[in-house]
Amino acid sequence: MWVIRAFELGLEREFAQGNVPGMLHTGLGQEATQVALAAHLESTDVFFPDHRCHGINALAEERHAGTGEKIMAELFGRATGVCSGKGGSLHSANPNVGNFGDNAVEGSYMATVLGVALAAQMRGEPKVACCIIGDGTVGRGEFHESLNMAKIWNLPILYACVNNGYAISTPVAEAHASGDIVDMARGYGITCRQVDGNDIEAAYEAVARAVAEIRAGTGPVFLEFKTWRWQGMFSGEFRPAEEVKHWKEDRDPIKLAREGLLASGEVSEEELDQIAAETTTMIEEWITFAKESPMPDPAKATADVYAGWEFESR
Amino acid sequence: MTTQTETRTRTFVQALNEALDLCMEADPEVFLLGEDIGAMGGDFGVTRRLFKKYGATRVRDTPLSEAAIVGTCVGAAMVGMRPVAEIMFADFLGECFDQLVNNAAKVHYMFDGQFKAPMVVRTACGGGFGGGPHHSQSVEGWFLNVPGLVIVAPSTPEEAKGLLISSIEHDNPVLFLEHKALYSSKGEVPEGMYRTPLRSARVARTGSDVTVVATMRMTVEALAAAEQLAAEGIEVEVVDLRTIRPYDAATIIGSVEKTGRAVVAIEAPKTGGLAAELSATIAEECFGVLRGPVVRVAGLDVPIPFSLVLEKYVLPGRDEIVAGVRRAMAS
Numbered sequence: 349m350w351v352i353r354a355f356e357l358g359l360e361r362e363f364a365q366g367n368v369p370g371m372l373h374t375g376l377g378q379e380a381t382q383v384a385l386a387a388h389l390e391s392t393d394v395f396f397p398d399h400r401c402h403g404i405n406a407l408a409e410e411r412h413a414g415t416g417e418k419i420m421a422e423l424f425g426r427a428t429g430v431c432s433g434k435g436g437s438l439h440s441a442n443p444n445v446g447n448f449g450d451n452a453v454e455g456s457y458m459a460t461v462l463g464v465a466l467a468a469q470m471r472g473e474p475k476v477a478c479c480i481i482g483d484g485t486v487g488r489g490e491f492h493e494s495l496n497m498a499k500i501w502n503l504p505i506l507y508a509c510v511n512n513g514y515a516i517s518t519p520v521a522e523a524h525a526s527g528d529i530v531d532m533a534r535g536y537g538i539t540c541r542q543v544d545g546n547d548i549e550a551a552y553e554a555v556a557r558a559v560a561e562i563r564a565g566t567g568p569v570f571l572e573f574k575t576w577r578w579q580g581m582f583s584g585e586f587r588p589a590e591e592v593k594h595w596k597e598d599r600d601p602i603k604l605a606r607e608g609l610l611a612s613g614e615v616s617e618e619e620l621d622q623i624a625a626e627t628t629t630m631i632e633e634w635i636t637f638a639k640e641s642p643m644p645d646p647a648k649a650t651a652d653v654y655a656g657w658e659f660e661s662r
Numbered sequence: 663m664t665t666q667t668e669t670r671t672r673t674f675v676q677a678l679n680e681a682l683d684l685c686m687e688a689d690p691e692v693f694l695l696g697e698d699i700g701a702m703g704g705d706f707g708v709t710r711r712l713f714k715k716y717g718a719t720r721v722r723d724t725p726l727s728e729a730a731i732v733g734t735c736v737g738a739a740m741v742g743m744r745p746v747a748e749i750m751f752a753d754f755l756g757e758c759f760d761q762l763v764n765n766a767a768k769v770h771y772m773f774d775g776q777f778k779a780p781m782v783v784r785t786a787c788g789g790g791f792g793g794g795p796h797h798s799q800s801v802e803g804w805f806l807n808v809p810g811l812v813i814v815a816p817s818t819p820e821e822a823k824g825l826l827i828s829s830i831e832h833d834n835p836v837l838f839l840e841h842k843a844l845y846s847s848k849g850e851v852p853e854g855m856y857r858t859p860l861r862s863a864r865v866a867r868t869g870s871d872v873t874v875v876a877t878m879r880m881t882v883e884a885l886a887a888a889e890q891l892a893a894e895g896i897e898v899e900v901v902d903l904r905t906i907r908p909y910d911a912a913t914i915i916g917s918v919e920k921t922g923r924a925v926v927a928i929e930a931p932k933t934g935g936l937a938a939e940l941s942a943t944i945a946e947e948c949f950g951v952l953r954g955p956v957v958r959v960a961g962l963d964v965p966i967p968f969s970l971v972l973e974k975y976v977l978p979g980r981d982e983i984v985a986g987v988r989r990a991m992a993s
Binding site: 457462490493 | 719724725727729732734736737738740741761771772778780809810833834908
């Protein structure tokens with residue numbers, strides 16, 4: 349979880365200094381959910397990351413490719429990024445670690461994931477296709493088309509809905525008729541569970557169970573992770589002070605995990621501090637790598653418009 | 663579909679069906695999906711008998727979920743399969759616009775070549791039979807502005823088959839337009855596998871006085887217009903575009919350099935579409951040899967009305983092309 353926390357905090361600093369182009373959507377506060385997912389998805393599985401995906405992208409790289417520095421470089425728009433700087437924050441993909449890329453059109457890949465899962469089913473591959481979405485995505489038509497088709501075709505899809513309470517500024521309660529998002533998914537006859545997304549153990553167990561079920565061929569599973577995002581709006585904090593305090597101080601997933609580990613007596617405070625310090629150092633090395641990497645060759649802008657066809661300017 | 667071998671005459675629909683059958687036979691990774699394409703064989707019969715031959719796994723009926731249909735194609739194509747979707751009417755493409763424009767057309771580019779999208783979306787377009795505003799449109803203009811997408815539009819049964827085979831084997835997403843007025847048209851169709859090249863226009867008729875660039879039904883109308891005009895001593899060269907994006911500018915330019923006059927004949931509304939694009943390119947590239955302005959023959963800028971009298975008034979045909987050629991010849 350420290351990988352994600354340090355990654356996002358480092359990125360926020362660099363963004364504020366003008367070193368990171370575009371927009372910034374951090375996953376601060378949602379680390380437990382991302383760790384739980386990353387821990388159970390193999391490089392041969394497929395995941396479509398959500399809008400606040402730097403963390404899971406970096407974890408997948410670190411776990412399956414040894415380092416997350418190419419995700420950092422992509423966010424800096426560098427030639428060494430996973431997409432050579434052509435994708436950026438919302439389009440970082442690397443199929444070698446199972447990352448099929450985010451999509452800036454919320455929920456768009458809820459349709460795409462069907463094809464990946466169908467291909468696995470038709471080929472007889474024991475693959476899990478994971479689609480990570482936010483609460484706002486529930487409003488999209490693809491949400492409903494996808495759940496319906498996943499169920500009627502019994503596809504191996506893990507839907508992970510990260511409900512952080514708000515779609516930009518709109519609270520879940522104002523945007524969705526169903527009280528709980530999980531109830532909406534339940535209507536399609538899919539196995540559904542609601543999970544405390546800030547409790548690493550609960551999240552870990554929920555993903556482990558769902559992935560095992562999907563690999564066993566029982567069809568799609570929908571998990572709703574209840575969590576809260578630390579990042580406010582582009583213009584600043586808009587939520588009530590008590591709410592902010594509650595989630596950042598009482599429900600911080602890293603603080604909760606730390607308390608749990610210390611209570612178990614398996615690790616000491618010093619050991620946890622050391623892990624955090626070493627992780628921060630590693631992230632700073634990734635940032636340095638990104639900043640020292642070359643910019644893409646402008647000629648790259650016209651490459652790969654069509655597979656196998658040269659670009660032709662009119 | 664007839665399986666007789668003594669004749670090679672086939673309808674446009676039969677030619678398409680042969681292409682699908684041959685591609686499915688040759689490659690187990692080719693599969694079909696769409697609304698009512700299974701036992702029913704599709705609204706226009708293009709997938710007839712394929713369900714029986716290949717089964718429900720490879721000929722998949724779907725709910726009325728166009729975004730999910732095309733999204734399924736994108737995902738399956740990203741892992742190397744070759745899906746072929748049928749969108750019953752081109753007018754419904756708005757329902758899956760995002761999948762075509764933001765996913766299919768962009769996954770290869772935005773992910774730095776790590777994925778390809780070898781998929782085909784077949785769809786029935788065009789008017790002329792009283793289909794009304796939502797069953798009659800020519801939609802190539804909606805997608806003309808999308809880099810990464812290939813748009814293919816045959817005008818004969820022979821090329822319908824050859825172009826569909828080429829499209830299924832191609833590594834980029836293809837929007838394959840089938841004009842409904844051509845479905846029952848007949849022509850000589852070679853047996854077995856053959857490929858009509860993509861990104862390559864065809865000179866459908868040679869002539870020395872004026873070039874008419876057309877596509878789909880308008881190619882047929884242009885050839886009829888050319889016959890009529892030949893009787894008056896006007897020799898029309900007809901260029902069938904075949905691939906609308908990226909299009910074969912060299913063949914168009916070569917023809918106009920020869921004739922010095924150009925008419926662009928497209929069924930879609932005139933403003934901002936393929937007719938405008940082609941005439942702009944001809945003006946840019948052939949200004950020095952043009953004897954007069956490029957003439958656009960296109961649909962009126964209105965939705966397509968239901969009543970056949972109204973529809974005929976809106977859609978261009980042979981008479982409008984003849985009038986367009988006369989205008990070009992007058993300058």
